Amino acid sequence: MGLTELAPGNLWNTMPCHNHERRMEVYFYFNMDDDACVFHMMGQPQETRHIVMHNEQAVISPSWSIHxxxxxxxxxxxxxxxxxxxxxxxxxHVAVKDLR
Incomplete structure (x- = not known):
């Protein structure tokens, strides 16, 4: 378990992305302004999707999914x-050039 706090002006986390074949992760986003959101990327590297996350929302990332x-x-x-x-x-790790 951990806490990640991005400094003002920083927007990305975990890029290049990766997955954990033997573990899943859960994320809980908070301390976000009402007019802010996070595009949480997930899925298999060759077929990614995004979820729009707002303040105090959580997402589960399966073991096979990038994040x-x-x-x-x-x-x-x-x-x-x-x-x-x-x-x-x-x-x-998944190279940026391999993401779809």
Missing amino acids: SGVGTKAYTFIWGMVGENQVFDDMD
Whole structure:
């Protein structure tokens, strides 16, 4: 579990993106202005989708899904992982050129 707080002027988190074959993650976005949102990207690298997230909303990212986000303004999120291992650097990076 952790907390990520983007500094003013920063919009991206987790790019280049990755997935965790053996763990899933949950994100809870908060401290967002009413006129702000985060485009939370997920899905298989060759077939990504986005979900528009607003203040105090959560999203579950399955183990097979990439995860990344970009906001219209800086934002904060809490993330938590669950799965069969505790090796937090056990991730498969996805090159930006491979995203669709």
